[in-house]
Amino acid sequence: MPLIKDGQFVEDSWTVLQQDDEVPPKGDVIVPLERYLSDTDELNRRVGRVGVALENTADPDDIAPYLNDIDLVALTFPAFTDGRAYSQARQLRHHLGFGGELRATGNVLADQAGFLKQVGFDAFEVTPNQSIDIWVKASEAVTLAYQRGYDGNRKTRDKLRPSPLPQHPSDCAAVAEQSAPA
Amino acid sequence: MYRYDEFDTTFVRQRVDQFRDQVDRRVSGELTEEQFRPLRLMNGLYLQLHAYMLRVAVPYGTLNSRQMRKLAFIADEYDKGYGHFTTRQNIQYNWPKLPDVPNILDHLADVEMHAIQTSGNCIRNVTADQWAGAAGDEVEDPRPYAELMRQWSSLHPEFSFLPRKFKIAVTGAASDRAAIAYHDIGLRLTRSANGEIGFEVLAGGGMGRTPMLGVTVRDWLPKDELLAYLEAIMRVYNLHGRRDNKYKARIKILVHELGAEEFTRQVEEEYKRIDAPRVMPPAQELVRIKDYFAPPVYEDLPDQSPELARCMSDDADFAQWVDRNVVAHKQPGYAIVNISLKPVGGVPGDASSGQMRAVADLAEQKSHDEIRVTHEQNLVLPHVRKSDLYGVWQTLKTHGLADANIGLATDIISCPGLDYCALATARSIPISQDISRRLGDISRQRDIGDLKIKISGCINACGHHHAGHIGILGLEKRGEEYYQITLGGSGDETASIGEIIGPGFSSETVTDAVETIVDTYVGLRQDGETFLDAYRRLGPNPFKEAVYATH
Amino acid sequence: MAKKITGPQILTANRLSDGMVVFLSADGTWRASIDAADVARTEDSASALEARAATFVQTNEIVDPYLIAVEETDTGAVPVAFRERRRIAGPSVQAAFNGQSNGSLAFAG
Ligand code: HEM
Ligand code: SF4
Numbered sequence: 001m002p003l004i005k006d007g008q009f010v011e012d013s014w015t016v017l018q019q020d021d022e023v024p025p026k027g028d029v030i031v032p033l034e035r036y037l038s039d040t041d042e043l044n045r046r047v048g049r050v051g052v053a054l055e056n057t058a059d060p061d062d063i064a065p066y067l068n069d070i071d072l073v074a075l076t077f078p079a080f081t082d083g084r085a086y087s088q089a090r091q092l093r094h095h096l097g098f099g100g101e102l103r104a105t106g107n108v109l110a111d112q113a114g115f116l117k118q119v120g121f122d123a124f125e126v127t128p129n130q131s132i133d134i135w136v137k138a139s140e141a142v143t144l145a146y147q148r149g150y151d152g153n154r155k156t157r158d159k160l161r162p163s164p165l166p167q168h169p170s171d172c173a174a175v176a177e178q179s180a181p182a
Numbered sequence: 183m184y185r186y187d188e189f190d191t192t193f194v195r196q197r198v199d200q201f202r203d204q205v206d207r208r209v210s211g212e213l214t215e216e217q218f219r220p221l222r223l224m225n226g227l228y229l230q231l232h233a234y235m236l237r238v239a240v241p242y243g244t245l246n247s248r249q250m251r252k253l254a255f256i257a258d259e260y261d262k263g264y265g266h267f268t269t270r271q272n273i274q275y276n277w278p279k280l281p282d283v284p285n286i287l288d289h290l291a292d293v294e295m296h297a298i299q300t301s302g303n304c305i306r307n308v309t310a311d312q313w314a315g316a317a318g319d320e321v322e323d324p325r326p327y328a329e330l331m332r333q334w335s336s337l338h339p340e341f342s343f344l345p346r347k348f349k350i351a352v353t354g355a356a357s358d359r360a361a362i363a364y365h366d367i368g369l370r371l372t373r374s375a376n377g378e379i380g381f382e383v384l385a386g387g388g389m390g391r392t393p394m395l396g397v398t399v400r401d402w403l404p405k406d407e408l409l410a411y412l413e414a415i416m417r418v419y420n421l422h423g424r425r426d427n428k429y430k431a432r433i434k435i436l437v438h439e440l441g442a443e444e445f446t447r448q449v450e451e452e453y454k455r456i457d458a459p460r461v462m463p464p465a466q467e468l469v470r471i472k473d474y475f476a477p478p479v480y481e482d483l484p485d486q487s488p489e490l491a492r493c494m495s496d497d498a499d500f501a502q503w504v505d506r507n508v509v510a511h512k513q514p515g516y517a518i519v520n521i522s523l524k525p526v527g528g529v530p531g532d533a534s535s536g537q538m539r540a541v542a543d544l545a546e547q548k549s550h551d552e553i554r555v556t557h558e559q560n561l562v563l564p565h566v567r568k569s570d571l572y573g574v575w576q577t578l579k580t581h582g583l584a585d586a587n588i589g590l591a592t593d594i595i596s597c598p599g600l601d602y603c604a605l606a607t608a609r610s611i612p613i614s615q616d617i618s619r620r621l622g623d624i625s626r627q628r629d630i631g632d633l634k635i636k637i638s639g640c641i642n643a644c645g646h647h648h649a650g651h652i653g654i655l656g657l658e659k660r661g662e663e664y665y666q667i668t669l670g671g672s673g674d675e676t677a678s679i680g681e682i683i684g685p686g687f688s689s690e691t692v693t694d695a696v697e698t699i700v701d702t703y704v705g706l707r708q709d710g711e712t713f714l715d716a717y718r719r720l721g722p723n724p725f726k727e728a729v730y731a732t733h
Numbered sequence: 734m735a736k737k738i739t740g741p742q743i744l745t746a747n748r749l750s751d752g753m754v755v756f757l758s759a760d761g762t763w764r765a766s767i768d769a770a771d772v773a774r775t776e777d778s779a780s781a782l783e784a785r786a787a788t789f790v791q792t793n794e795i796v797d798p799y800l801i802a803v804e805e806t807d808t809g810a811v812p813v814a815f816r817e818r819r820r821i822a823g824p825s826v827q828a829a830f831n832g833q834s835n836g837s838l839a840f841a842g
Contacts, residue, residue: 081220081303083343087420090340095455111204111221118339134212141200144193146333149460150340157189158464209749211793229796231820234752276824279751529826600816601824609819611826661815 001105004124007136012125014051014072024048030074033058036066044069051101056084060091067098075121077106086119093120093151113139117152183246183552184329184474186294194291197298197337201225202284209281224342226300227283231604236278237300238290242310242328242352243271243555247546250553252293254538260286265538267523267531269595269646270349271309271555272300276602304342305335305416311353311360312556315475316564318512320354322371322379326472327408328352330463334409341416345423346431348416349388361557361673363387363395364649366433367415374402381408385415385445386437389643393679394434397442399449406468410461414453418445478550478565483515487568500575502624503586508571511564519549519563519574520556522585522593526622527615530596531559540581548574557646558634559595560588590627591635591700592618595646599639599656600663606639608656608663609689613637616693621700630700632712636671649673651714652696653680665692669699669725670717683726695729702728740813741805743770744782746789746798754820755795757786763795767821768809773800 003012014028019035023046030051036043043050044066051072052063063070073092075085085104092098103123104116113135116124126135145154186194201221208218222228226237238253245253253273257265260282261275268274278286290296299306308331315323331350335341341348351360354371362368368384381403387396403411415433422440424430437445494501507520521541523531533541545553545563548570554562566574578584587593594617597603599610614637621627636650640657647653653668664686671680687695700713702725707716717725744757755763756770764770773779779800786798801817803810812818819825 081343082425083303083341084421084425086340086343087417090417094457109217115337115339115342134207137203138200141203142193142196142337144189144196145339146193146336147338147340147461148463149457152339157467209793211791215749215790215796229747229752232752232754232823280749600819601826606816609825615826658815661813663815 001125002128002130003103004126004132004135005122007132007139009132014049016053016074028071030072033062036063036070040066040069051103053105054088056082056088058088060088060096064096067096067100070098070100072101072103072123073098074103074105074125077104077108077112080107080109080112086115089116089119089121090150094149110135110138114142114152114154118145118147118150118154120151183244184241184325184471190294190333191291193336194294194296194298197225197296198284198287198291201287205280205284220302223302224299224304225283225287226297227278227280228301229604230276230598230602231600231606232602233277234280234283235602236275236283236286236297237268238273238275238295238297239300239307240271240273240295240555241332242308242314242325243312243557244325245545245553245555246551247542247553249293249295250538250542250545252289252295254535254542256286256289257535257538264532264534266529266598267533267555267559267561269557269559269597269644270307271312271557272307273555274598276598298336299342301347302342303344303346303348305331305338305344305348305350308332308335309349309351309360309365309557311355311358312554312562313359313509313518313564314354314554315477316511316513316516316518317355317357318510319356320371321356321373322354323475324352324354324369324371325475326468327369327371327381327405329471329474330409330468331412334412340413341420344416344420345425346428346433348419348433350412356675358673358675358677359557361646361649361677363677364389364393364646364673365396367412368396369408371405372402378404380404383411383415385449386434386442388432388434389646389648390432391429391641391643392434393643393648394438395677395679396434397437399442399446406462406465407458409463410456410458411449411453413461414449414456417452418448422448477513478552480513480516480565481567483513483567483569485514485568487515487571489569490571493572497572499586500572502628503575503584504571506586506590506628507588513565515568517566517568517571519566519571520588521561521563521578521583522587523560523583524587524593524618525582525585526587526592527619529611530594530614533561537581537583540577540583544574544577558593560593586624587627589632589634591621591630591633592627593634594618595634595636595650597638597645599637599645603639603644605642606656607641607658608639608665610637610639610645610654610656613654613656613665613689613692617696620693620697630704630713632714633700634672634714635696646673647671648679649677650680651717652699654692654696657686663689665689667692667695667699667729669722670714672714681722683722684730698729699725738773738776738779738800739802741803741810742773742779742782742800743767743803743810744773744786744798744800745770745817746786746795749793749796757782757789757798761785763789767812770803770810772803772805772810 016030026047028049036052049071053074104121105125207213228235266274310328350367351362351365352369353360364387370382383400384396419433509518549563550565594614596610596614600606634651636646637654638645638647649671655666666686668680758764758769759771802813
């Protein structure tokens with residue numbers, strides 16, 4: 001499946017393994033949760049990074065103890081109308097502080113791109129024949145968000161509204177706010 | 183009223199452009215109908231029996247005159263000169279063409295309106311007490327919170343693909359005019375033991391095939407924790423609500439299957455993990471929104487108006503209208519005017535473009551430029567000087583808007599049913615018209631007193647029949663429409679679900695049955711007892727006996 | 734696989750542009766009137782109607798095509814299902830407005 005990151009198609013270095021597939025000696029692999037839980041040590045020790053694929057009924061807390069060893073979590077959308085993985089993503093990023101790659105798989109369409117980024121996805125496995133132009137355009141169609149505390153680059157009201165100009169040079173708080181990194 | 187700032191304006195325009203692009207891609211074939219359907223639904227565009235239908239959000243039922251005139255313009259320009267006000271305080275147009283819809287949305291954006299999330303499995307238009315800010319019985323105006331939730335729920339990244347639609351209602355009053363117990367989440371502003379105002383939070387109410395009343399998950403929530411707490415409820419629902427069966431996908435089923443206690447535990451558990459300060463708007467944001475809802479500048483008036491008293495004694499029709507349609511305002515010398523969209527024999531909730539303009543003019547001149555849409559499919563002028571009432575009534579009369587039947591037997595709620603709706607099993611509007619004509623005599627209606635008749639054209643219950651004192655559900659059997667009657671439902675603070683009284687009735691006999699029920703009540707009531715009170719005292723039996731003995 | 738049918742069938746859909754109810758006619762065009770609808774009396778011809786309709790889904794002319802059972806009467810085909818009869822007839826109610834409307838209330842087609 002084609003993979004999109006940072007608004008372009010990229011080479012996918014990861015191999016997706018099923019429950020009983022043999023693990024190659026090296027290279028990056030994504031394994032199902034069950035497999036990871038049963039072979040945790042072996043998978044963490046091998047050469048190459050490890051990613052875990054979660055069903056959208058799985059509880060992200062199940063991998064909480066291992067998140068330092070996991071480089072990628074793949075979440076899935078069996079149908080694009082099945083939105084459970086949005087909440088799983090949010091829990092991984094915000095409750096568990098997962099900082100690795102968060103990959104959207106399954107039925108991933110351009111019109112969801114904006115939402116996906118906001119809940120913390122940063123890699124998108126899309127169905128073949130999607131146009132990158134449509135993807136980029138759709139994901140940037142809306143640049144604003146009312147919801148605070150989400151990820152992505154949509155701007156919230158407090159970020160968009162220009163901070164009031166400092167009344168006099170000693171108004172440090174306002175200056176600091178303006179020059180703070182976005 | 184809330185006014186858009188640059189942020190809101192840009193947001194809504196971007197959404198229109200996005201939808202225009204989606205329509206273009208559909209027309210050019212880049213999107214299939216299957217892909218387009220959820221996208222158009224997220225913008226309130228349905229494909230109905232005979233044509234498209236566009237549902238436009240009227241956030242918490244509040245409009246100004248410019249907005250109402252724009253709705254009239256759209257009705258004339260893109261539809262057939264009328265619109266249908268719904269039980270969710272929205273308006274529906276029944277005949278738009280697909281390529282016109284982005285243009286309609288642009289017109290709406292001109293007056294700070296949109297169709298975002300008026301359909302689809304997302305958080306729908308937040309509804310509120312139609313008398314908010316004007317009624318004497320509220321602890322606080324709920325509209326700033328409704329607006330906060332409107333913003334928060336708009337294109338919510340996490341909660342736009344829920345198991346099913348999600349409806350939130352909020353009231354600030356002890357008398358529940360927003361039917362909060364029948365919503366996925368119901369909110370009531372209330373005082374804690376030490377006098378501080380917060381929210382009572384209900385969850386798990388709903389209508390449809392399995393009607394349920396919401397349960398209280400929090401007696402009292404500090405006001406500034408609202409959005410973080412809603413996020414917790416939504417997340418538990420998004421993750422655990424059933425997706426295997428559309429009829430079991432609403433939050434009411436989750437609450438029911440887990441049990442109120444376990445559901446509440448999961449919500450509180452999730453809530454503890456939410457970084458509330460990150461999610462909550464800064465305090466000044468609520469202040470900013472609240473400023474827009476500051477009361478209008480009222481005149482200092484005596485509460486009694488001699489003009490009003492004189493006109494009422496001179497004109498009995500006017501007096502009757504005041505008695506039913508006008509209610510007390512919290513400001514001395516002012517009143518709340520309810521405009522009935524239920525002329526005897528008319529289509530409940532329909533208004534012509536001419537009527538919309540007439541109401542807009544009245545609002546501008548006589549009601550501090552404010553209009554409300556009610557969940558009973560009527561309109562409200564919330565701030566009218568008592569001394570202006572006679573003039574307002576006369577103007578309403580010339581536009582066919584002065585029916586003095588608010589809360590009476592002919593103030594019937596009806597969904598579109600099989601005259602428009604693709605999901606319907608039977609027609610509902612013609613039944614409401616028939617009942618309305620039968621019981622239409624105004625002195626008879628006044629004698630019957632408060633009575634809520636509500637009709638749905640299928641089990642989805644858009645016409646709130648479960649909450650009707652008399653509820654009617656249209657079904658079909660072997661090519662014939664038939665109608666099931668429920669009694670004893672109520673959507674107010676004493677909410678209850680109506681009970682089926684027995685076998686259904688044909689379209690020819692259902693009006694007779696309703697009349698028999700009403701007559702039975704009139705025969706059995708005690709002094710001052712309303713239909714609902716009498717039913718609650720007597721139970722269904724006397725009504726069943728009367729109905730099934732004669733039919 | 735041939736379509737199982739229990740009687741004569743016609744093919745209906747909604748037009749993409751305005752959602753209007755249309756019927757597939759014998760000359761291969763979509764018409765607003767049921768009178769022109771091509772009636773399939775065998776399972777093979779019903780399948781053929783469906784196949785033809787599918788090509789118009791591809792070209793984005795119509796959406797949601799499906800067969801409906803009809804009764805053939807002296808005055809033409811009449812749908813068996815109550816819902817379909819209502820769908821074809823259009824709304825049975827006229828907006829009343831106590832005769833005060835300034836808008837046009839024409840219920841065409
Ligand atoms: C005409 C097109 C309409 C369609 C296709 C439609 C569809 C539906 C469906 C499928 C449900 C059931 C949802 C569920 O139980 O999961 C529903 C419920 C509802 N609809 Fe509609 N509806 C329509 C019009 C209306 C109108 C005109 C109103 C207002 C008058 C309305 C208000 C409601 C309400 C209040 C409910 C019940 C809410 C609940 O189940 O808790 N709908 N609608
Ligand atoms: S109750 Fe049924 S018939 Fe009535 S509008 Fe809702 S879905 Fe349509």
